[in-house]
Amino acid sequence: MPVMFVLFGGVFVFVACMVFMIRLYIVVRNGKYCKPGNKGLITLLVVAGSGGHTTEILRLMKTLSSAYSPRFYVIADTDRMSEERIRTFEKSNHLLDSDTQFTIHRIARSREVHQSWASSVFSTLNAQFYSIPLIFRLRPDVVLCNGPGTCVPLCVAGLLLGILGIKKVLIVFIESICRVESLSLTGRILYHFADYFFVQWVSLRNNYPKSIFLGRLV
Amino acid sequence: MKTVFVTVGTTSFDDLIEEITSAEALKALKYRGYERLVLQVGRGSVLPDPQNFPHVTLEVFRFKDSIAKDMEQADLIISHAGAGSCLEALGAGKALLVVVNDKLMDNHQLELARQLHTDSHLLYCTCPTLTETLRSMDLSVLQPFVPGQPKKFANFMDKALGLQ
Numbered sequence: 001m002p003v004m005f006v007l008f009g010g011v012f013v014f015v016a017c018m019v020f021m022i023r024l025y026i027v028v029r030n031g032k033y034c035k036p037g038n039k040g041l042i043t044l045l046v047v048a049g050s051g052g053h054t055t056e057i058l059r060l061m062k063t064l065s066s067a068y069s070p071r072f073y074v075i076a077d078t079d080r081m082s083e084e085r086i087r088t089f090e091k092s093n094h095l096l097d098s099d100t101q102f103t104i105h106r107i108a109r110s111r112e113v114h115q116s117w118a119s120s121v122f123s124t125l126n127a128q129f130y131s132i133p134l135i136f137r138l139r140p141d142v143v144l145c146n147g148p149g150t151c152v153p154l155c156v157a158g159l160l161l162g163i164l165g166i167k168k169v170l171i172v173f174i175e176s177i178c179r180v181e182s183l184s185l186t187g188r189i190l191y192h193f194a195d196y197f198f199v200q201w202v203s204l205r206n207n208y209p210k211s212i213f214l215g216r217l218v
Numbered sequence: 219m220k221t222v223f224v225t226v227g228t229t230s231f232d233d234l235i236e237e238i239t240s241a242e243a244l245k246a247l248k249y250r251g252y253e254r255l256v257l258q259v260g261r262g263s264v265l266p267d268p269q270n271f272p273h274v275t276l277e278v279f280r281f282k283d284s285i286a287k288d289m290e291q292a293d294l295i296i297s298h299a300g301a302g303s304c305l306e307a308l309g310a311g312k313a314l315l316v317v318v319n320d321k322l323m324d325n326h327q328l329e330l331a332r333q334l335h336t337d338s339h340l341l342y343c344t345c346p347t348l349t350e351t352l353r354s355m356d357l358s359v360l361q362p363f364v365p366g367q368p369k370k371f372a373n374f375m376d377k378a379l380g381l382q
Contacts (some may be wrong), residue, residue, distance in 0.1 A: 035380025052302050063372035067381050142379070177366065178301040180329040196267070196378060198371065200222055201333065212376060216366035218305075 007068050020163065027162035031195030034168045036141035037067065045072045045140035048082045049148025056176060057146050058089050059218040071102040072172065076109035076150050105134060107150060120149075128153040139167050146174045147186045155190060174198040175211075177218050183208065219275065221254040222247060223292035225285060225307075227300040230262035233345040237294065239266045244274055246352040256288055259264050283299040286310070294357070304340065308363040314340040315355065318350055339363045 036042050046061065048054045051140075061071075075082045083104055090102050092150055108127045115123070127150060135143075135157035143158050145151035151173075158169030173194040175187045180201045183191065197211045205213035224238055235257060237243055247255065254275040259265060261280070268276040282288070286306070289295060295307040296315045307314045316331045335342040338361040343351040375381075 013349070032378075037376070037379040037381035042381070060365070060368045063368040065372070065381075067376075110307065146239050170379070174371070176301075177305070178330045180333040182329070184305070184326075196375070197319055200366070212374070214367075214370040216364075217368050218366045218372045 022187060023163040023165075027159060027168065028193055029166070031170055034170055034195070037081065038168070040067070041069050041070075042142060043070060043072075043138070043140045044068045045074060045138060045143045045150040045154070046071055047143065047148060047154055048075050048086060049079075049146070051159035052178070053146055053148045053176065054082045054085055056174070056218045057144070058085065058125070060144075061089065061144075062093060063156075068142075069101070072140060073102065073104045074107055074134070074150065074154060075104065076148070077106045078109050092180065105138075107131060107154075109132065109150060124149070124153060128156060131157040135161060135169070136149070136166075140169060142170045142172055144172045144174075145186075145190075147176050147184050149186060152186055152189055155193060161195060170195045172196045174217065175200065175204065177201075177216060179204060181207075220250075220252045220255045220293045221256060221291055222252045222294045222296060223256045223258070223285075223288045225258040225288075226260045226262060226298050227299070227303050228260060228281075229298075229321055230260045231298050231317075232264040233319070234296075234298065235259050235262055235264045235266065237317075237345045237348045239271065239276075240349065243349045243352060244271070246349055248274065250352070252294065256292070258282070258285060258288070274336045277370070299328050299332045301327050302321045304331055304334060308334070308339055311357050311362070311366055312358045313360055315351065316342050318342065318344050320344045320346075334363075337361065354375050 004216045026094065046057060048057055073086050086104060097199065107130045112114065131153040135154060143155055155171050158171060164167045171190065171194045173190045175183060175198060177200045179187065181203055191208060198215055198217065199205050200216050201210065202213060205211050221362050226234060256277045257266065259278060259280055266276065266278055268278065289307055289310040289312060292312055294315065295312045295319060297303040297307055299318050304314065304316060318328065331342065334340050338359060341351065341355055
């Protein structure tokens with residue numbers, strides 16, 4: 001009897017994994033057919049990092065129209081600078097409707113610069129724990145990110161929404177202009193899952209054929 | 219007054235500050251007609267006293283909310299290899315000399331400075347070669363830097379996401 005139990009258990013886990021993988025494959029592959037713009041407004045979740053990452057993503061945001069609304073910004077809880085910069089940006093940007101709402105959400109940072117690998121695993125799981133309820137509540141059409149470690153747990157939560165069939169969350173990743181020859185760690189992970197993956201140097205596009213190269217963006 | 223602005227970013231780069239205020243480097247700057255030197259020294263421990271430099275107009279500060287004005291007033295910017303500083307200087311349309319900190323391990327920030335040097339947007343040296351570079355550099359080889367075009371990103375996304 002115990003043998004049968006283990007056997008059935010094993011088969012169940014195997015089938016569950018297979019279903020999960022197939023769903024993941026379908027969700028990632030079908031991104032290009034997803035057109036949230038058809039219904040009018042696009043709900044945007046923006047992952048702002050610290051320092052240079054925030055500068056770059058705000059430069060990109062500056063050219064987006066007010067059709068990208070509402071906008072949810074997610075910043076790391078240890079980040080003091082970004083919130084002020086986002087508020088200043090939202091106030092000053094004339095392309096985006098000032099009446100349209102934006103909100104700022106804080107999340108545990110998944111990885112500090114120079115943090116060891118072992119503690120990174122723990123803090124990333126911690127960030128994952130906060131990301132899932134946040135994404136399930138906000139249900140954005142698009143997650144826009146450019147490299148801070150915080151974006152991986154948020155993108156994973158977005159994928160999960162798609163896998164469960166609740167909503168397809170498009171993942172848009174823009175690799176930092178600093179990356180000329182090699183992708184960042186976040187970039188290497190999200191290359192496989194992002195629906196739109198931008199690089200800013202031609203040498204990177206040559207190494208990563210699925211990436212989109214439109215020249216320098218920031 | 220022809221001005222040089224030196225910036226080390228958010229950290230420190232004492233070797234650069236020491237080297238640029240050495241008698242030899244100041245002589246090289248003077249020879250090129252630079253009479254005013256503004257130093258942003260960050261968290262560094264080398265803080266030159268302007269009174270010790272009677273032959274040059276020297277201004278020293280650690281941090282400012284914005285160094286855009288200092289960049290704007292400069293004729294030559296000497297910067298560490300940080301991506302933010304490099305892009306800000308080039309965005310201001312200034313001649314840029316990047317000094318690489320050879321004591322730091324190769325980090326990914328160098329990738330950008332190296333590429334921009336390959337594309338002739340900036341000059342590139344280390345602290346020991348700074349004075350020699352100031353003597354021999356030819357700023358006319360520098361190519362203008364075209365700013366990035368975020369609008370292309372917005373247009374691409376509008377189309378991809380089905381916005382009218």
